[in-house]
Amino acid sequence: DNHYEVYLDDNYVPIFISAPSDILPVGLWAGNPSIQGSGWEWSSIEIDYIRVEPIDVEEERDKIILLPGMFASWNYPAILNGQPGESWKVPEWIKTYNNVIASLENEGYILNEDLFVFPYDWRKKLFDLSDDLNDYMNDLKTQGKLEDGEQVDLVGHSFGGLVARAYESEYGDSLIDQIVAIGSPNLGATQAYGAWEGLQTWNAPWWQSQMIQLLVRFNQDLGELPIETLRRMSPSIQDVLPTYNFLNKNGTNVPINEMNQRNTNLPDINEGDYEVEVIAGKGEETIDQLN
Secondary structure, three states: OOOOEEOOOOOOOOOEEOOOOOOOOOOOOOOOOOEOOOOOEOOOOOOOOOOOOOOOOOOOOOEEEEEOOOOOOEOHHHHHHOOOOOOOEOOOOOOOOHHHHHHHHHOOOOEOOOEEEOOOOOOOOHHHHHHHHHHHHHHHHHOOOOOOOOOEEEEEEOHHHHHHHHHHHHHOOOOEEEEEEEOOOOOOOOHHHHHHHHOOOOOOOHHHHHHHHHHHHHHOOOOOOHHHHHHHHOHHHHHHOOOOOOEEEOOEEEOHHHOOOOOOOHHHHOOOOOOOOOOOOOOOOOOOOEO
């Protein structure tokens, strides 16, 4: 009924209950003793911590599967030998997801109990990865960490958001409550053209550039061009190519359907009606045209 309560230490009997109000309190002030104009001094208190939380909220929440972005999962032997690998992990020196995990843990989630991280072989095409995600969820069921028919939230960063959407496109949404895509190129990304056509990474972390160079250097066949090696070893990059007209040649826009190298999976994933809500942004525009 729109009131707040104040408790002291671990005593669950409130020492103060406010009157109901249509105006919700948004702040609490606590400070040093103050001497009033009349000479009266308020009581002195010592505050170890202040915790503000809702009261009597018994709300079930979905378990979360976090999907990292492209190049964030590593399997050194698989990458260097160009072979499939089962044990992909996010190495400790990639700290991109530490704050996300810590924030969820602050909300009461426990890693590997109701919060899971799905590292994957990002070299694969999107629908192959959706199959791997399905296998991962089945493994969680086998371990007793997911119940049959239990819905989860898929939180995907960058390419991971596309993997989540590919899963929904292939397997439906019966086991998904929400998909949260953080910075995912849902229409493709112009920057992917640099990698797919020229082995270049634009505005990318150093480890993404290093990953492409490692793939090519250790897996190039005799007589094979470097770009051919990349496309053979990491066809997933094609799934990030733009799905819009982005290339200008001699002052003329090149229609996407006239390009030899184009994205063939994202248009299928983007078919249908989707409810999309943008919940955050830095106000920066990404590159959408290339000359």
